Amino acid sequence: MNNYKKTNATLWNGRTSGNQLYLHEKIQLIDLENEELPYADATSFSILGYACDEGVKRNQGRIGAAEGPDCIRKMLSPLSNHFREYVKIIDAGDIVCNVNDLEYTQSFMANKISQLLTKKYFNIILGGGHDLAYAHYNGIKTYTPDSIIGIINLDAHFDLRKITTQGNSGTPFYQIAKESDIFKYLCLGIQQESNTKELYKTAKEYDVKFIENTHYTLSNSASIKKEIDNFASAVDYLYLTIDLDGFSSSLAPGVSAPSPMGFSLDIALKSIAWICDTKKLLSMDIVELNPKYDIDHCTARLAARLIYFIMNSISSN
Template identity: 65%
Template sequence: MKNYKKTDTTLWTGRISDDQLYLHEKIKCVNLENEILSKPKKQSFTLLGYTCDEGVKRNHGRIGAVKGPDHIRKMLATLSNHFNDQIDILDVGNITCEQGNLEDTQLETSNIIASLLQHQNFPIILGGGHDLAYAHYNGIKKQFPNKKIGIINLDAHFDLRKTTNQGTSGTPFYQISKENDSFNYLCLGIQKASNNKELYKIANELNVQYLENTEYTIQNKNNIATVVQNFIAKVDYIYLTIDLDGFSSALAPGVSAPSPFGFSVDIAMETIKWICNSTKLISADIVEFNPKYDIDNCTARLASRLVNHIIECMIDE
C-alpha cells in the first residue's frame, strides 16, 4: 500500500478519565501494514482518512481538503463517549495522493473499503474531495458485485460533470453511471445556482432523483421521509455520502465551495436517522471539509458530530 499512512496517534488526545468518558480513550488505532483485519466480535465502526484534494484542484475548486481528515479526528477526540463496551471504533489511518495520481489513490481506497466490508466493519471515510465517491462506490461494488447499491448524497451539487481525460471532484457520479448497468442516485439539497442547465439535463437523462434546497427543509420533513423511504425500498444497500458544502456556510464555512443558502442541521440529522434505521446502510463518508477556510473549527466540529450521529443511529438496540 504505497499511498497508505498510519494514524498519527497524537491526534487522539484530550481530557483523561478512568472510565473512557471521551472518544479519544475509546478509539483503537490500527496499522494496516502490520495488523490483519478480522471479523469483529463486536459491532465495529472504522474510520479511514482520504487525504486527497487532487480532484478538487482538477475541478478548479479551492484546495485544502487534503488536511480535512486529521482535523475531524481532533474534534472527534474531545467528544464525550456514550458507547458501551460492545461497540468498537477503529482508526485505520489515511490514504494519500502522491504526485497528483488521483486514480492510484482511488484504487487503493476502493481496495481498503472492500476489505473493511468483507470483514464486517462499517466504514466511515473522512475526506478529502468528493472524488472519494468514485472510489467508495467501487469498493462497495467489489465486495457486493451482485447487489443493487443506492447512493444518497446530501449535497448542493449533482457532481455529474462529464469526464474528459480525467476524473475530478465534480465527476464521480457521472463516472459511476457510465460504468454500471444500474445507477440509483438520490440527491438532497441541490441548488439551482450551483448546477447549470447541462447538469440538470444529465441528471434527468440518468433518472436521478433529487430535492432542491428549497424543498429540503425540516418543514417538509414528511414529504422528504417518503422520498427517502421509497428510494431505499428499491435497492439492496445504501451508500451515504455527505458533502459539507451542502450545509449553509453559516454552519460550514470551511468547505471547497461554500454557499449561504445551504440546508440546515436538523433535516440532515433526521435524514441520517431514517437511512440508518432502514438497516440497509453499509457505508458512509463525509467530504469537502477544507480546514484552511474554517472559522473556530465550526466545520470540523460539524463533521465530527455527524460521524458521532451516524454511529449512534447505527448501533444495534
C-alpha cells in the same frame, strides 16, 4: 511512494478518565499494511481518511481538503463516549495521494474499503474531495458485486460533470453511472444556482432523484421521508455521502465551495436518522472539509458531530 499512512496517535487526545469516558480512550489504531485486521464480532466502526484534494484541484476548487481527515479526528477525540462497551471503533489510518495520481489513489482506496467491509466494519470515510465517492462506491461494489447499491448524497451539487480529460471532484457520480448497469442515485439539497442546465439534463438522462434546497426543509419532512423510504425500498444497500458544502456557510464556512443558501442541520439530521432506520446503510463518507478556510474549527466540529450522530444511530438500532 506509499499511499498508506497510519494515523498519528497524538491526534487522539484529551481529558483522561481511565474509564473510557471519552472517544480518544475508546479508539483503537490499526495499521492496515502491517497488522492483521480482526473480524468485527459486534457493532464495529472503522474510520479511514482520504487525504486527497487532487480532484478538487482538477475541478478548479479551493485546495486544502487533504488536511480534512486529521482535523475531523481532532474534533472527534474529546467527545464523550456513550457507546456500549461492545461497540468497537478503530482508526485505520489514511490513504494519501502521491504525485497527483488520483486514479491510482482511488483504486487503492477502493481496495481498502472492500477489505474493511469484508471484515464486517461499518466504514466512516473522512475526505478529502468528493472524488472519494467514485472510490467508495467501487469498494462497496467489490465487496458485494451482485447487490443493487443506492447512493444518497447530501449536497449542493449533482457532481455529474462529464469527463473531458480526467476525473475530478465534480465527476464521480457520472463515472459511476457510466460504469453501472443499475444506477440508483438520490440527491438531497441540490442548489439550482450551483448546477448548470447540462447537469440537470444529465440527471434526467440517468433518472436521478433529487430534492432542491428550497424544498429540502423541515416543513417538508413527510415528503422527504417518503422519498428516502421509496428509494431505499428499491435497493439492497445504501451508501451515504455527505458533502459539507451542502450546508449553509453559516454552519460550514470551511469548505471548497461555500454557499449561504445551503440546507439546515435539523433536516439533515432527520434525513440521516431515516436512512439509518432503513437498516440498509452499509458505509458512509463526509467530504470537502477545507481547514484552511474554517472558522474556529466549526466545520470540522460539524463533521465530527454528524459522524457521532451516525454511529449512535446505528449502534442503537
